[in-house]
Amino acid sequence: MAISNSAEWNELYNRFYCKLEVYTMCWPSVDISKHVIACAKFGGPIATVRDSGKLLLLAAESTRPKVNIYSASGLALASFPWDKGKIVRMGWTDSEVLMCILEGGDIYQYSIHGTEAAKPFSLWHQVSEQVVEDCCFWGHSVVIRSSTHQLYMIPDLRDPSTVQLASPGLEDPPHSMAIIEPQFTVSGNLEVLLAVGTSVVVVDEETAQDQKLELGPLTRMAVSPNGNFLACFTFDGKLRVLSTDFTKNLSEVDLHTDTPPAQLVWCGTDSVLLYWAEEGELVMVGPYGDTIRYSYDEPLVLVPECDGVRLLSNSLMEILQRVPDSVVSIFGVGSTDPAALLFEAMEHFEKRSAKADENIRAIGPADLPAAVDACIDAAGHEFDVPQQKALLRAAAYGRAFCAKFPRDRFQEVCKVLRVLNAVRHYETGVPLTLQQFRLLTAPVLIARLVNANRHLLALEVSDWLGLSKEAVLRHWACAKIETSGDVAEEAILETIVSKLRTSATMSYAQIADTAHKMGRTQLAAMLLDYEPKAAEQVPLLIRMGEDERALAKAVDSGDTDLVYLAIFHLQKHVPEKELFRMIQAKPLARDLFVSWTRQNDPDALKKYFFTTGNPAAAAEVLVKESYQAALERSGRGSALTTPRIKILEQAIELYSQNKEYAFHAKMADEAAKLLKAQQELEISTRQDVFVDSSVSDSIRTCIAMGNHKAAQKLRVDFKVPDKRFYWLKIKALAHARDWDALDKFARERKPPVSYAAFAEACIEQGVNSEAIKYIGKITDLQARAEAFARIGMVNEAAEAATQAKDGELLNRLRSTFTSNTSAAAIIDTFRDKLSLPG
Template sequence: MDFYTADWYPLGLGNAYYRKFDLYKMEWKLREDLKDCLVAVGPYGGSIALMKDLSKDKPSSSRPTLEIYSASGIRLSSIPWKSGHVVYLGWTVTEDLLCIQEDGTVLIYDVFCEFKRHFSLGNEVKQNQVVEAKVFHSEYRTGIAILTRALTFTLTSSIEELKLRRMPEITGSKVQPSCWTVLFQDRVTLVLAAVGKDLYLLDNTTCSVLTLPGMSPMAGAYLDMCVSFNYKHIALFTDTGYMWMGKTSLKEKVCEFTSGVRTAPKQMAWCIRPYSKHVAVAVMWDKVLLVAGKAEEGISFHLDEPSIMVPELDGVRIISPSTHEFLHEIPKATEEIFKIASMAPGALLLVAQKEYEKESQKADDYLREIKEQNLLSLAVEQCIEAAGYEHTPEMQKSLLRGNLQLSREHEDQGDRLKAASFGKCFLDKYSPSDFVVMCHDLRVLNAIKDYQIGIPLSITQYKQLTVQVLLDRLVLRRLYPLAVKICEYLKLSDFQGVSRVLAHWACYKVQQKEKSDEVVAQAINQKLGDTPGISYSEIASKACDCGRTELAIKLLEYESKSEDQVPLLLKMKRSNLALSKSIESGDTDLVYTVVSYMKYEFNRGDFFMTLQNHPTALSLYRQFCKHQEPETLKDLYNQDDNHQELGNYFVRSSYSSEKRVEGRVAELQNAADEYNKAKNELAAKATEDQIKLLRVQRKLQDELDKPYLDYSLHDTVYNLLLDGMLKKAEQLYKDFKIPDKRYWWLKISALAEKEDWEELEKFSKTKKSAVGYLPFVEICMKHHNKLEAKKYVARVNPEQRVKALLLIGDLDQAAEAAIEHKNDNEMNMVLSKCSSISDNVTAEKINRARAQILKK
């Protein structure tokens, strides 16, 4: 503890301390010297990509190797480089490796050296060739800036939506800039380039010469420059050893520094911490690392080996062939606790805790002191915060324990504390959530920092990166089990956590070509089961993209949502399966989707055949055709030899689409033919009759100049009778074999309507009525002709006579008849008609008769 601050180095008078500590002893065995390599290290503890830099070596026969290591130096992957000459390597925000070639082609690989895609930076770049390149990051995007041999800059702010921007040329200069960088001002991407003593700022259209405020005129020529991780600060180094540090607006100087070394640095990197008021830049030469800031003297470190620096959000990573170190500014909380002779509450709390462990009563004194200042909660906060900044678990524990024990004391020994006249415990108001969250975070950070994983994130970086992105990164590294553990540990919702990871795992799994479809599908289902939030269709889609159609189909079986199954099945051209699935789902929209797909994909014959095998789809499609494509409907029936439906089809069109009589006859003839083929003689006969009738009707229409078309046979005959065309009616009756009964009804009604009573009587006498004579009575009464009605009563057969008599209102006779028949029903019928007083006699008569019948 006393030595805790031994590796702290103060810079200037601003109470800024810096320290450098080991993250890892590197596992790798490098074949090449780092300085002979192109090196790219991803931000946020990202992986290290290495490739021998051919431009430094004389053309060698051997092809270089692209190697990717974790931050701890474990090789993740490597491939022999077979493409062109690579000028620059860089990582994107999504951990893809960009390999920028001399010819302006950019190849994208993932961390496992698997090729993803490539694109070109345009013809001009290709012709002029790339000299230097830089990869830069803005929010969610990665851009590339290129300096060509023709000394022009080309850049794109996003490699996803490639828009190449050619920057204006540096006016009047034919010399390659000594150094340059990409800046953002008001969301505009700019290039700042230095040629000798001059600075040029290039925006979209213009190139302007620039003088930095407060820049010493004697500073000399610019040798190097660097922009901070957050693109807010910039530092420039000149050949007089002078350093200008300021804001990227280039209008504000923060400080300057003069170093003893005047040679061009190997590398420069900002070493600042978010929200800190201190600034510092790490400048690296072959053997020396200098931390320069607002101070007379910088901090220098000796370097044993050639190293490279990786700027991070809150410090600089320094990677050498043997070690991986982290240089950062000591955070405020840590400083206050550990600074020698600090009386900050956190520091006291830490001491108290140490004493408590020793079971010394001094613990009480210290606590009392904090308590008296009312600073105990602040102390706790400080300790918690400081624990986050520690990289060794021991130190973290030590800082947290003070807390923990106090918390416990509060819970278990609250009474004792009270007895010791501490009064009400300060922890009353303290919510343990900060403490718990910090414990969780540290546990996650320690886990990913492990050698095997090799992601050295500081808590600041981790908070900036968020758990979700960290999980994505783990997934990209195929560290599925760890990712799942973290999700479970942090109790993330399935949707954001486990399910997502598992889905990714499954998507990876389907790419393992060496395993059989069966095995993969089973493995996936076993692991994923019915986990909520898992979309099997997405996994299947991935399998399909990898060309594993069979596997995709197997996986789709596990998909519970048909609406997700069907589109993919169609994509894989499994339309039959898609059709079955859509029908199973009961969702007609899905069925239609498949049907309309098949309609265009299949030839007509196959399409119809498929439909025939799926009646539900067929009936749906028929519905559609009925309204939209009647011709197709006909074809459908034809294909199926469905003569019955074809007949119906023709009948329908005979009255819906055809207006001319000839046309209708033709359609009906078609219908009759089809009905005959369908062995539906009844329908065929009916259709033929209709043809005959249509012809007759047309003739009638012409002759009589009256609309006869569209009447039914019944109505035709009826109208003929009304028109007095008795002969014609008789003719139709014979021709169409109208049943006698119908004809009698028809004729009686028509004649009555015409009030042709004479003809009616004549008709009644032609031959025996097929319907009896009650209808004659009824029809006359309907037309209120009692006189005529009476004529027929006598001819009504005995069973119906009572009815007939009632119809003409002859109650007395009706009663007589009913009594004669001894029919109870009839008697009731008569009785019910006896309503007025005058009918009393009749009623009595019946009642008497009834009584008599009953007596017997």
């Protein structure tokens, strides 16, 4: 039955509604009044299970309950026995997963094929005496009301966790319950509406607020699809429509019955449907109190959609919806709209009548584009294929007279209609309207077809709409493997590859993973050879236990992250010798392993070098380990010194195995020898100042402490040159301000360094009086002059420079003392003696 059959339209105030018979149900005799029914939105599948609370005629059907899943046309999709407990409510998620909520709080999830989609989930975290009394589904979520009048929400059934909402503080059960989905609330949180007494309590996660209404009891409630309105049936037989913020009472209609309807739903956003099962009466109420009444001999289930309601009975699937404005403009009785004139013009044109030209001229060029667009839109809303074609022919006829009408508009609707007509066929059983299709989107529809194993149709839809076919082909390949039975793996591979070869970017990893899960390891390995992305290959090879192959693929890719992934897996799951053998043959893996272990696991690095026969590299690790221990020494005195010495001794032994590393062995020996000496010094002096200092610093520290014997021993043991030792001792004594010892040291014998070193040490300590003792002994006149100048003795500095006959030095002295006029005068006097120019 087509929308455009205006004889069957019903007017509600200034709007028209029509009821379309979409399917005669293909299922066997099913009495939906005796079953718990769940219908998925967007023309989705139907689930049924016998209602344990209803009487069953003897031998009418098996006493063992079964869950049956049908398409919207009634074709059987799946069936499985039910022995898990009493089902309170069933519902479908947006991804067409069936949720079964049990009285005890357990939740089971099933695909449309009757297989478990996830592990069962318990609403209560522990054993509880409360039971489930009611629930509401939306999206991938559900809110549940328990027998203790508490509310629990599962925000995402794909990753279930329970959230308890604020306590409504009820002593008795509410009269009815409804929800406002999060996308329609100001706070962005779910709001649960509970009809309590004469009012409504709004509950979210934080609060429970009584709206203080005087309307109830409200025995039924329903929120509009856009979340703006709340339809309520009151105890005294009135239908009220309120704003969901409860600030406005928009309408009130007396239906003259105090029996609450079995169902109350919205039909779009313009009208409300109420169904009384016992009377078999369906009443539609409009915004101004107008009503349309339908009578039914069979029980009904009302399934609200975004643009209407699906009516499911034992024998029929119907759609009740508002007639679109474009359809009304064309087929309304006595319509003179430009679109109606265009449609009539097309009919005259096909009859070769001259009236076609009259109608086109009557429309006028200004209104013609809108008339063409209305015909295209009306065709999109039609269910009747011949009527679709007639409207499209009218649009094509009118478009010939429109110079600038967009061509894409016509092509788009033709493509969409081809898709809609295909999925509406009873064998597919998805009765989508144009508005539902646009809201659902084409990728989601394709995903649903794929989920129902309608791969050929999904491929054709993808082709018609210009969408990628990869996801469809991949799902088909996985399904092929799952249902292959005893077919040889080579034959399955050939079948899959021949179909998938047309896609250059096809990923085979997911298909290989399915083969692996089905126990077909060889098939999985062969499929992975076709996978172009190493990032997809390596993780799956690891899960399959193909460790060496996973490492090889990772190395070949050049992706260091993948190589590390393979190495870390190998470290945990294979013996060390096997790991070392694998990475030794692969330079990139070896270098990355060495780099990581050098920073994070030196023990593993040592074992690797020992195992692979590289003692020098192992020795290097030991030396670094010894010095790393130095960083940990703070506050622990010399406690770590002995272990460090032993580590260095091990390094010396390893270095000694190869003559090429004789220098390294000697240096390690020197380091160990120094550590021993420093350890002895710290023990003898009880000063934690020697370990990890240099030989020079150790000597300097000994001298500063007055331990000249120890300093001399370090000098001999480490063969410190006389000149360096003198410098160290001079600075140490000056730093200790032991001037007598410094003077004695200078007189012992002729020092191997100039007396300038003594003078400089005194000057650095700011004691010029001591420096004078040694400046006079400096034989180099230039050095003596500069030393005098440093302590401000201008006359002596100039005299030394004059004796050296160094005019350039005098000039430098002159520039140094420019600000000191008396000093400058003295220098000028000496300059005159040398007859130097000013």
